[in-house]
Amino acid sequence: MSFINYAAREINCKLVYYGPGLCGKTTNLQHIYKKVDPGMKGKLISLATESERTLFFDFLPLELGAIRGFKTRFHLYTVPGQIFYEASRRLILKGADGVVFVADSQLERMEANIQSLADMQQHLVDQGIDPDKISLVIQYNKRDLKNAVPIDELQKALNSRNLPWFEAVAPQGIGVFETLKAIAKLVMQELQKKT
Amino acid sequence: MRPITNLVIYEEDLSRINTCLSSLQRKARSAAVLLIDTSGQLIASAGETDALDTTPLASLAAGSVAAAGALAQLLGEKEFSFVFYDGERKRLHLSLIGGRAILLVLLDQNSAVALVRLQVKKFSREIEEVFTELSKRPDPVAEEGNPLAKPNIGEITDDDVENLFGKG
Ligand SMILES: Nc1nc2c(ncn2[C@@H]2O[C@H](COP(=O)(O)OP(=O)(O)O)[C@@H](O)[C@H]2O)c(=O)[nH]1
């Protein structure tokens, strides 16, 4: 749920990085945190286990520039990927304005990608959000690995809606900001339709 | 399917909410009060908030209340009426307002929990009324002369998005 504050001339949006465990969601946020100007970001908060696996969520607030005099804030969240954190994932999707689906390009993670995408669609429906209408982009991450599946196969399996998609190598920052800017644009366009 | 409606707040709404929050903060003798939407965004605050990092506070409070709600359902409860964190010097009281917003009250050594609870109940009703009115209001169209007309943000270009991120 975007929150437009006309009194303070602010727009607040919630973006969620969704995808199977270990696909690189947290790494995306870490890279964004590293690269964004200090004045534009808050703390990166990770609710993680000792082994650094996301337990509940990661959270990164960004205070970006203005559009037509409206200060724009994006709150970035990641979900925990492991199967047994399903309840947590559902909670984090609540009120999402946009979703980045991060797919793991490795052949052995294909099934996990497909499962995770189906889960996401079901959770959105449960939240009263139409999964075919929410702003969504896909990131094919881990393109640097030898066992990465060719893009056209990933497209066939995961992108039937022909959504904007990006190749990424998150630890090197490749594709990370391209993905963020694309979802930011979609969400702002959607907001403009509603206002 | 019911679409998720956006929360749109105008000057007059915010001043009503701010008045409620300030009275609550004083009457409950609390250090600070935050009103947060259930998706984790701060709507308004009152009291000593300068030393607080309100953005992550709002996000974590929303996560905490959401988790409490899910726990309640697992136990066959409709909901838990509040979440309370008890520290050595600081205490946090979190409660839901009509399922759509969260009231966070930060207590210090001078605050009494019973008083906080009483005032939270009273002011929750008032704040809920403001939200109910907000949701009943017809969607203001961009008519000229309409004081509630939403300013048109206009077409979003690639340049707009680039500018958001500065040089980076
Ligand atoms: N080789 C390679 N490793 C990656 C890439 N993205 C993430 N990783 C690694 O995959 C592991 C899991 O990443 P993480 O961001 O924690 O996954 P999450 O579970 O989706 O949050 C970490 O060790 C990352 O360094 C990538 O593009 N290429």
Ligand SMILES: [Mg+2]
């Ligand atoms: Mg993670």
